[in-house]
Amino acid sequence: MIADHNALFSGPVNFLKSAPKLEFLPEPDAPEIAFAGRSNVGKSSLINALLGRKAIARTSVTPGRTQELNFFEVGTPPLFRIVDMPGYGYAKAPVKTVQRWRYLVNDYLRGRQVLTRTFLLIDARRGIGKVDEEMMAMLDAAAVSYAAVLTKTDKVKQTERDSVAAKVEAELRKHPAAFPGLILTSSEKGYGIEELRNAVLDAVPE
Numbered sequence: 001m002i003a004d005h006n007a008l009f010s011g012p013v014n015f016l017k018s019a020p021k022l023e024f025l026p027e028p029d030a031p032e033i034a035f036a037g038r039s040n041v042g043k044s045s046l047i048n049a050l051l052g053r054k055a056i057a058r059t060s061v062t063p064g065r066t067q068e069l070n071f072f073e074v075g076t077p078p079l080f081r082i083v084d085m086p087g088y089g090y091a092k093a094p095v096k097t098v099q100r101w102r103y104l105v106n107d108y109l110r111g112r113q114v115l116t117r118t119f120l121l122i123d124a125r126r127g128i129g130k131v132d133e134e135m136m137a138m139l140d141a142a143a144v145s146y147a148a149v150l151t152k153t154d155k156v157k158q159t160e161r162d163s164v165a166a167k168v169e170a171e172l173r174k175h176p177a178a179f180p181g182l183i184l185t186s187s188e189k190g191y192g193i194e195e196l197r198n199a200v201l202d203a204v205p206e
C-alpha cells in the first residue's frame with residue numbers, strides 16, 4: 001500500500017529515457033503505465049499535471065511533438081514508470097512517420113510484459129473518432145487493459161461534456177480490454193488529477 005499518494009507524485013520523479021526505437025527501451029525492471037491518445041489530445045500536459053511538474057514532459061501547440069516513447073520513473077527506488085507515447089491521427093504526418101509509429105507502438109504494446117495499464121486519452125471536444133477506434137482495436141488485440149480519460153474538459157460546457165462522456169462510456173462497453181468508467185480531467189485547471197493518481201496507483205502491482 002502506498003500511504004500518501006500526493007507525497008509520492010510530488011516526490012522524486014526522474015526522466016529516464018526516450019526510445020525512438022524498440023531496441024532503446026529501458027530494462028523491463030519496473031511496472032509501466034502508458035498514456036496514449038491522438039496528437040494534441042494533451043498526453044504530455046496530463047503527465048505533467050499527474051507528476052506535479054510544470055514541464056517534465058514536453059508539450060506543444062503543434063501536434064506531433066512527442067515522437068518517441070518517453071519514460072519517467074516515480075519514487076526512489078523507482079516504484080513504477082509513466083510512459084508518454086507518441087500521438088496518432090495527425091492528418092499531416094508523413095506516411096513514413098505513421099508507419100514508424102505503428103511499428104513502435106504495436107511492438108511495445110504486444111511485447112512489453114511490464115506494461116500493466118494504458119490510459120487512453122480522449123479530447124472532450126471531439127469524443128471517440130475513427131483513429132481512436134483503431135487504437136482501441138490495437139489495445140484489445142494486444143490484451144493490454146486500458147482506462148479512458150477525457151481531457152481538456154475546461155474547454156467545453158458541462159452539458160456537452162456530459163453528452164460526450166456518455167457516448168465514450170457506451171463505446172467502452174463494447175471493448176473487452178477496456179475498463180468501465182471514465183476520468184474527466186483538465187490539466188489546465190487541475191480537474192480530475194486526484195482521481196487519475198488513484199487510478200494510476202491501482203494499476204501498480206503490489
Ligand code: GTP
Pocket residue numbers: 037038039040041042043044045046058059060061062063064065066067085086087088151152153154155185186187188189
Ligand atoms: P503530441 O505529443 O503531439 O501527441 O501531443 P500531446 O497529446 O502530448 O499534447 P500536449 O500535452 O502537448 O498538449 C497539446 C496542446 O493542448 C497544448 O497547447 C496544451 O497547452 C493544450 N492542453 C493540454 N491539456 C489541456 C487542458 O486540460 N486544457 C486546455 N485548455 N488546454 C490543454
Ligand code: MG
Pocket residue numbers: 043044045058059065066084
Ligand atoms: Mg506529447
